[in-house]
Amino acid sequence: MRPVLVVAFWLVVWQVAAVLVGQRILLPSPVEVLTRLGELVVTPEFWTTVATSMVRIVAGLLLGTALGTLTAALAARSRTVDALVTPLLGAVRAAPVVSFIILVLIWVDTVRLSVVVSTLMVLPVVHTAVLTGLRHRDVALLEMTTVFGVPWQRRLAAVDVPAVLPFFAAACRVGVGLAWKSGIAAEVIGLPAGTIGERLYDAKLLLESADVFAWTLVVIALSLTLERLVAALLAHPTAAQSAPGGAS
Amino acid sequence: MIRLRGVGVRLGGRWVLRGLDLDLPVGVVAVTGPNGVGKTTLGRVLLGLVVPDEGEVRTDGCRRAAVFQEDRLCPHLDAVANVRLVLPRDVTRDAVRAELADLGLPDEAHDRPVRELSGGQRRRVAIARALLTDAPLVVLDEPLTGIDEDARGHVLDRVAQACAGRHTLLVSHDARDAERLGARLVGLADGTLVP
Numbered sequence: 001m002r003p004v005l006v007v008a009f010w011l012v013v014w015q016v017a018a019v020l021v022g023q024r025i026l027l028p029s030p031v032e033v034l035t036r037l038g039e040l041v042v043t044p045e046f047w048t049t050v051a052t053s054m055v056r057i058v059a060g061l062l063l064g065t066a067l068g069t070l071t072a073a074l075a076a077r078s079r080t081v082d083a084l085v086t087p088l089l090g091a092v093r094a095a096p097v098v099s100f101i102i103l104v105l106i107w108v109d110t111v112r113l114s115v116v117v118s119t120l121m122v123l124p125v126v127h128t129a130v131l132t133g134l135r136h137r138d139v140a141l142l143e144m145t146t147v148f149g150v151p152w153q154r155r156l157a158a159v160d161v162p163a164v165l166p167f168f169a170a171a172c173r174v175g176v177g178l179a180w181k182s183g184i185a186a187e188v189i190g191l192p193a194g195t196i197g198e199r200l201y202d203a204k205l206l207l208e209s210a211d212v213f214a215w216t217l218v219v220i221a222l223s224l225t226l227e228r229l230v231a232a233l234l235a236h237p238t239a240a241q242s243a244p245g246g247a248s
Numbered sequence: 249m250i251r252l253r254g255v256g257v258r259l260g261g262r263w264v265l266r267g268l269d270l271d272l273p274v275g276v277v278a279v280t281g282p283n284g285v286g287k288t289t290l291g292r293v294l295l296g297l298v299v300p301d302e303g304e305v306r307t308d309g310c311r312r313a314a315v316f317q318e319d320r321l322c323p324h325l326d327a328v329a330n331v332r333l334v335l336p337r338d339v340t341r342d343a344v345r346a347e348l349a350d351l352g353l354p355d356e357a358h359d360r361p362v363r364e365l366s367g368g369q370r371r372r373v374a375i376a377r378a379l380l381t382d383a384p385l386v387v388l389d390e391p392l393t394g395i396d397e398d399a400r401g402h403v404l405d406r407v408a409q410a411c412a413g414r415h416t417l418l419v420s421h422d423a424r425d426a427e428r429l430g431a432r433l434v435g436l437a438d439g440t441l442v443p
Contacts, residue, residue, distance in 0.1 A: 144320040148334035
C-alpha cells in the first residue's frame with residue numbers, strides 16, 4: 001500500500017476517534033492539530049525553539065557516536081578496556097532514561113542536559129555496533145595487511161571501515177531516534193528555556209492538547225528526516241574504494 | 249640468509265612442524281609434500297603469522313610479501329587499488345596496470361571491483377600484488393591455483409623474473425612449477441624436511 005494512503009487511513013481513524021471522544025482536551029482532531037501547527041510554524045519563536053533543541057540533540061548524537069566509536073576501537077585493541085568498559089555501557093543502556101535525566105540534572109545545568117542525556121543514550125548503542133563490526137573484520141585480510149606492512153590509515157579505509165560500516169550505519173539510525181526521545185524527555189523534565197521540551201510542558205500545564213500533538217509531530221518529523229539523512233550519508237562506502245589510490 | 253633452526257609448531261595439540269631446519273638463500277626454495285604436512289604453516293612462520301613453539305627463525309626483520317593460498321583481496325576495491333594498497337605511493341596506476349596486463353588480466357578488468365572478477369583473474373591480481381613489492385622475502389603458497397594451464401608457463405616466467413635476487417619460498421604440489429622456477433626442491437613429511 002502507498003505511504004500516502006496509509007497516512008490518510010490513520011488520519012481518518014484519528015478524526016473518527018476525535019469525533020467519538022468529543023473532548024478536545026483528551027483527543028484533538030487532526031484538523032485542529034494541523035491548524036495549530038500551521039499557526040506555530042509562521043512564528044519566529046517556533047524556528048528558534050526547533051533550532052535550540054535540534055542543535056543540542058544533534059550535538060549529543062554526534063558526541064555519543066564519536067565516543068562510542070572511540071571506546072569500541074579501544075575495546076577491540078585491549079581486552080582490559082573491553083572488560084572494564086563494555087559491562088559499564090551495557091548497564092547504561094539498560095538503565096531507565098529518567099534515572100539519567102535526574103542524575104545529570106544534579107551534575108550539569110539544564111542547558112547541557114539534553115546534550116549529556118542524548119550522548120549517554122547513543123554511546124552504548126554505537127559502542128556495541130562498532131565493536132561487533134570490528135570483530136567481524138576478515139582475519140585473512142588483516143593478516144595480509146600485516147604481512148605487507150600496510151600503513152594503518154590504508155588498512156582503516158580498505159578493511160576496517162567496510163567491515164564496520166553496516167553495523168555503524170544501523171546503530172546511527174537507531175541512535176537518531178534514541179537521541180530525540182531521550183533529549184526531549186530531558187527537556188520536559190529539566191525545562192531549559194526556549195526548547196521543544198519546555199513548549200510541551202507548557203502545553204500540558206495549560207491543557208493545550210493540540211499543542212502537545214503539534215510539537216510531537218514536529219519531533220517525529222525532525223527525527224525521521226535526520227534518520228533518512230544519516231542513512232543516505234552512510235549508504236555508499238565510497239571512501240573505502242578510493243583508499244589506496246590517488247590519481248594515476 | 250634467512251634461517252630456521254629447530255622450529256616446532258603445535259596446532260590443536262598436534263606438532264605440525266617439529267625440529268625443522270631450513271636455510272633460505274637468495275633464490276627459490278620449493279617445498280613439496282602431500283596435504284597436511286605443514287607446508288602452509290612453514291610459510292606462515294616465515295611471514296611472521298605463526299610464532300613457533302620452539303626453535304629460532306632468523307629473518308633479520310626483512311620486509312615480506314606473499315601470494316597466500318587464498319587470494320585475500322579487498323572485494324570492494326578494484327584490481328589496481330588492491331595492488332596499490334600494499335605499494336608505496338609513488339608506484340603509479342599505470343605501473344600496476346602494466347604488471348596486471350603482463351600477467352594476463354584484460355584491461356577492462358583492471359578497474360572493476362575484484363568481487364566481479366573470475367577466480368583466475370583474482371589470482372593474477374594477488375600475484376601482481378606480491379611481485380610488485382620489493383620485499384626481500386616472498387612466500388608463494390600454491391600461487392597458480394585457478395590459473396589456466398596455457399597461461400601457467402608465462403606467469404611462472406614472470407614470477408621467476410620478479411623474484412630474482414629475493415629469498416623465495418614456493419609451496420606447491422606440482423614439482424613442474426618448481427622446476428620451471430629453477431627452485432631447490434625440498435620435501436616435507438611429518439613436520440620436518442626430508443631429503
